[in-house]
Amino acid sequence: MKGITKGVTVSRGGIRVNHLLFADDCILFARAKTEEWLRLQELLLIYEKASGQFLNKDKTSVFFSSNSRGEDKEKIMELGGAVIKGSYEKYLGLPPVVGKSKYNTFRSIKERVWKKINNWKNVFLSAVGKEDSRSMAARVFKEKYFKIVPLTEAKLGNRPSYIWRSVCGALNLLKDGLRWRVGNGTNIKIWGQKWLPTPSSFCVQAPCTILDQEAKVSELITSGEWNEPFIKSIFYKGEAEHIWSLPISRMEAEDKLIWGYTKKGVFAVNSAYQMEMKRRETATGECSNGREGENIWKVLWNLNIPRKAKFFLWKAAKELLAIRNSLYKKGIIKEQPCPICKKEAETAVHVLWSYPAAADFWSDLILVIQKWRTNEPDMPSLLDRL
Template sequence: MNKAYDRISWPFLTAVLRTMGFSDKWVTWISQCVQTVSYSVLLNGSPTTKFKPNRGLRQGDPLSPYLFLMCANILSCALLKQENLHNLKGIKIGRSTQPLTHLLFADDSFLFLKNDTKSITAIQSTLAWYCSISGQSLNLDKSELYCSPNMSTHQKSILAQELGVKLVQHPSKYLGVNFKLRGNRIADFQDLIDKISSKLQGWKAKLLSQAGRLTLINSVLTSIPIYTFSVFKIPETVCKRLDSLINAFWWGHDPGRKKLHMTNWDTITKPKAQGGLGIKKFGPMNKALITKQYWRIKNNPNLLLSKTLKAKYCPNEELRSHKPNQKASWIWRNIMGQNNTNLCQAAWRVGRGYNIPISHPDWFKIKPNAPQSLQNQLTTVADLIDHRTATWKTHLIYQLYENQDVDQILSITLPVVENNAAPDKLVWPHSLNGEYQVRKAYEILTQQDTASRLHPSSNNQTTIWKLLWKTKLPHKILTFTWKLLHHALPTKAELNSRGMHCAMNCIMCNTAIETQEHLFLHCDLSRAVWFGADIPILHLTQAAVTVDSWVKDLLKQSNTLESTNPILQKTLTLLWCIWFHRNQILFAGKQPNPMEIILTFNSLLNRFLQNFANNAGTNAEVRNTAQAPTLSPDPSWQAIILTAGGKTHHRTRLGLAYMGKFRDGQVMFVGCKTINVQDINMARLLAIREAIIKAAELGLQSLIILTEGRDIGTNVGK
């Protein structure tokens, strides 16, 4: 469509809203939002007199995409009507799949038709009718015709002339993705490499600090291939090339000149809480995004995508057990062939259990020696539940399943009120709400979520890294500190240890080898600077403490304070100033000057703290003017309930506790117990449930519930 948003007829939009059942008041509101716009044009830099349009939707208005989709739905309905009247024949990608006549995305449209006169006439008449009532206009210059290779060149040319569009051998890109792949997978996705390379060439790496480069990487570069990664399995060669480009950019490579990487890529791509910089690897990110398509198809069987692909490739087979053959399309094989059991693993959220066959592949496997007569009597999970008491029939479960599966089944919480039970639903077991999460999938693929369990001693390190990134200092200082803690500063001793031979004497005092400890603690100039900044370090030099252990101790001490430790702020800033002055001496030919370092330190620290104070004041004003709605409980509330869930002395079990009080503060009930679950948020939710049951037994209906946990309130109803 030509200028699709700008040409929508307002009377047509109003008619569409009324046809879809919106009330007159609502239609009036929408019309006022759309029709009260006015425009002014800049002419030679000066705005002209404002004028009002008589059609169109505003670009950038959050309402506009939804209103446009409602209008485009009229075109969709008209095409479906032509199909139902057998005037238009679409294409089928499989014998049992439904024919496709069109796909719409915003103002872009794909139209599919057979090469026959009836279909051509139906398409042309439908488009002409839609344009006449909606105000839209076809943009034939930007429209293309792609034909099946089974058609002759003459047939293709005749069809293109009848439709008035351009005939192409290779369709253009759609949403930045190649519409047709050429077969050479690396060449197909060379555009991704070129796009990121062109971005990097436009940014002058040497003019940006590493903290600035990190921000650009995480906010811009890693988001460029997201859509392509969600559709295609990108070759590993391409992913590694993209990783290499990002890595080189962060270390500040100049064109044709590589720089030393002081830390390996695996460390950099760890989460910040685990000692990395939070940059994501493209390979695992691609797998996590592709697997989302698998879950989309699995959990949304009524989607056109799901119905079409399942009808073609596995019409009589469960998705989980399906193994695509070599004749299947490359995209389908990629969606189904990730071979990661963790990501594709599903679990049942049990409601009443009637919709969960015991033989379902996503339910627990019956042990080989289970009595066959018992198996014949049981068909669904509902047969394993005592619905009167809302408990599992443990005697049946022990007969049917292995011991490790028994524990997992018994840990599944059952709804107490059967009539209000949520429906049985397949969920993703790695998230609290059961929805597939790309972020969590990436963590599983890179084994980041298991790092603390595999290495319990790493919990202290995790705390240190979290405290570092929470420190109220500019990111360039925090990034410098990160490098210092990883021994990634290019001191002369470090460079020599990596095979880069150079004079090892300290450039500031020329009396000892330049190591981190000497440069920041033992150098005469540095000691004078610490003394001038009123930060005592004599005890550190006498005890032979390393710089990184000193900084870690300061970070641990700040964990006990309510606000950022001022000593920590001063120390990290002064460390950065010493390093900055050292580089000025080495690369700019400056003379060592401790007073200059102290003056720079005082100026920077005061400016940093003032900026943080100003931002805190601005944020406080924003919070005051845009506060979230305060809690307004029913004034007739009868009781207040306090709940909690947490660890017990059991290794594999958690505990819950709850208390109910009347309005006058009198305790009406208390309770606690251990439960066979490992998720602390689930324990908190179960505590709420137990307390509500107790309150209901006492006839209480209006309650105030106080609990802990940030995510609890958003998941209570799920």
């Protein structure tokens, strides 16, 4: 049955997609030509005879692209019988067909997300699904932006999407944290590439004296084990011990890039964040109140309150709440002042503390707070006082 339809492509020169399966639903792609429609009907007839399941034409629709010819549309609709002409229904809340106006297509999604934010809904997307490299989204990005090369060598390209531009913006950080896991050692250079379990650089510091500058790690392995006397004669003592501690694959597996800042080698956002913060501290020097800030976070995370409340206070201190000051800085809204008092910027400390209504609430709740000043500069300062 190969070659029944041409399907559609995700990108120029990419693979062709003839169908997509979603649970009990199926989307078929074909050119708006009578012969392809007849072939599809023959294929569906074979499926009906083989499975005993018949196509429900009352729940079937045909969607034509804007460049389809009128006579082809009429002929296909005539052959389709009770098939409905129109766009496919939303599936799991998302539109399968995107027209020229992306704003109109995704406006309902944006409004729904904003409604959730305003209602303080906490869970929007599946955290597990975002980490699945086999997901449809991950494969589409691979096909469109780095089909041939690995992710670390991918380019921004022409007319990139906002998501891909954001991914590329973090690629340098990703590259800095990657190192090689030794398999057979044939793809790793001893000097110049990162493969040692030393987070400071992951690179060999000993000078190249005996071996060639382009020598591979496989030259340090003999009969599936590290050649300890040879390694000892080349590397510093500490580096030699790190090399001996590395396990070698008995099956001569391929060398693999892993994330160097977690035990299992799997990338984690929190470890990347910590790596970047340490790098910035090293470059600029730690500020004078850095240790005081650390104490605030230790006290916060050790409070005997629900985790949701701790997370809320942390977001407030980091100005990550969906308030006007944060939205203004991100270019989402054009006005920064508080919409009620119209005097100060709507920051977290303003909403939760210095705004008169908030101050009255706290003073009624805890009498000792009545004598506190309300002009705290920011949330970390307020948390430090509390």
